[in-house]
Amino acid sequence: MEYAKGVKGEIDQRPKRFYTLVEVAKDEAGWIVTLDGRAVRTPNGKRLALPSEKLAELIADEWRAQGERIDLASMFNTRRAYGVCDRTADVRERLIDQSVRYAGTDLVCYLADRPAELRRRQDAAWGPMRAWAAEHHGVELVAVTGISPADQPDTSLEAVRRHATGLDDFRLDGLVAAVSLTGSAVLGLAVERRRLSAAEAFELSRIDEAFQIENWGEDGEAVKRTAGQRLEAKALDQWLDALVAAP
Numbered sequence: 001m002e003y004a005k006g007v008k009g010e011i012d013q014r015p016k017r018f019y020t021l022v023e024v025a026k027d028e029a030g031w032i033v034t035l036d037g038r039a040v041r042t043p044n045g046k047r048l049a050l051p052s053e054k055l056a057e058l059i060a061d062e063w064r065a066q067g068e069r070i071d072l073a074s075m076f077n078t079r080r081a082y083g084v085c086d087r088t089a090d091v092r093e094r095l096i097d098q099s100v101r102y103a104g105t106d107l108v109c110y111l112a113d114r115p116a117e118l119r120r121r122q123d124a125a126w127g128p129m130r131a132w133a134a135e136h137h138g139v140e141l142v143a144v145t146g147i148s149p150a151d152q153p154d155t156s157l158e159a160v161r162r163h164a165t166g167l168d169d170f171r172l173d174g175l176v177a178a179v180s181l182t183g184s185a186v187l188g189l190a191v192e193r194r195r196l197s198a199a200e201a202f203e204l205s206r207i208d209e210a211f212q213i214e215n216w217g218e219d220g221e222a223v224k225r226t227a228g229q230r231l232e233a234k235a236l237d238q239w240l241d242a243l244v245a246a247p
Contacts, residue, residue, distance in 0.1 A: 012069065014069040014070055014071055014072075015069065015070050016068065016069055016070070017066055017067065017068055017069060017070055018035075019035035019036045019063075020036055021034075021035070021036050021037075022034070022035055022060050022063045022064045023037075023060070024053060024056040024057055024060050026053070027039075027049075029047060029049035030049035030050050030051055031049070031050045031051070031052060031053050031055065031056035032047065032048060032049060032050065032056065033048060033050075033056055033059050033060045033063065035063065040059075040063070040078075042081075042082045042085045042086045043082055043086060044085075044086040046085050046086060048081060048082070048085055049085070050081060050170075051168070051170055051243065052242060052243055054241075054242040054243075055077075055081075055170075055239070055242040055243060057242075058077055058238055058239070058242045059075075059077055059078050059081055062074075062075040062076075062077060062078050063075075063078070076231070076232060076235030076236075076239075077235055077238060077239050077242075080173060080177070080235075080239060083173065084169050084170055084173045088169040088172065088173055089169055092169070092172065095164070095172055095173075095176045096161055096164040096165055096172070098176060098179070098180075099160055099161075099164045099175060099176060099179050099185055099188065100157050100160050100161050100164070100185070102179045102180075102183065102184060102185040102188070103139065103141065103152060103156065103157055103160045103185035103186070104152050104157060105149065106141055106152075106184050106185050106186055107126075107182065107183040107184040107187070107205060108126035108129055108130055108141075108143075108184050108186050108187065108204075109126075109130070109141050109142060109143045109144060109150060109152075110143075110144060110146070110147060110150075111123070111126075111143055111144065111145050111146075112145070112146075112208070113145045113146055117211070118207070118208065118211045121207050121211065122207055122208075125204045125207055126143075126186075126204070126207075127143075129186050129187060129190055129196075129204070130143065130186060132190065132195060133186045133189060133190070134156075136193075137159055137160075137163060137189060137193075138155065138156065138159040139156045139159045139160055139185070139186065139189065140153060140155075140156050141153075141156055141186065160185050160189070163189065164176075167192075170243055171192060171240075171243060174191075174192055174236065174239055174240045174243070175188055175189070175191075175192040176188075177232075177236050177239075178191035178192055178198055178201065178236060181198065181201075181202055181205070181229065181232060181233060181236065182201050182202060182204070182205035183205055184201075184205060187201040187204060187205055188201070191236070191240065192240065194240065194241075197233075197237050198232075198233040198234070198236040198237045198240070199230065199233045199234060199237060201233075202229060202230065202233045206226075
């Protein structure tokens with residue numbers, strides 16, 4: 001493996017680009033991405049088989065965009081596809097359980113008692129999403145004021161489980177990513193169903209944080225973290241839009 005020194009003398013451990021031509025092809029396993037005619041493989045050595053041409057093109061574009069060195073950290077959807085192929089089938093139940101747990105303590109159910117302006121923003125943003133989840137997916141969650149935990153209906157938690165269980169591995173990964181990004185099963189479900197974009201849902205999830213920033217300002221680390229999360233949201237939107245439409 002060939003490495004180079006960075007501007008401060010650190011060793012650049014990113015691998016050197018070893019290919020010229022990136023193409024998309026169809027085989028018996030699905031759509032694949034090839035580098036100089038060789039199919040991309042996952043870290044576990046599996047052939048990276050994708051469910052749609054659009055997703056394959058999205059991942060191919062990440063490989064095409066690499067410069068002299070391959071920056072895997074910038075390849076959000078390549079890494080996501082690796083995870084689905086190498087891991088999701090083995091941990092499906094754990095991922096489904098994670099979505100259900102978020103529903104049990106859903107961000108959009110915990111409302112501030114004050115200040116009044118923050119509560120107004122929460123009600124305006126989160127109330128319609130709770131109503132949408134209840135009407136369209138049977139996920140009717142109880143909203144409370146303050147931080148005291150609310151016991152959510154078993155039927156609603158089971159509705160989240162049923163929905164997640166019915167997804168294929170690629171869409172399940174998208175759902176779990178959206179739930180984790182927003183801290184909300186309701187917002188995550190809205191993203192996976194494309195009721196909201198991941199970018200929109202992320203902004204809804206940080207109403208409290210945005211309110212605090214307006215009043216107290218934001219430090220540099222928080223700015224950097226939020227910028228990274230927005231990039232993650234953008235990539236997640238691309239991922240879900242590239243999947244074959246769910247029935």
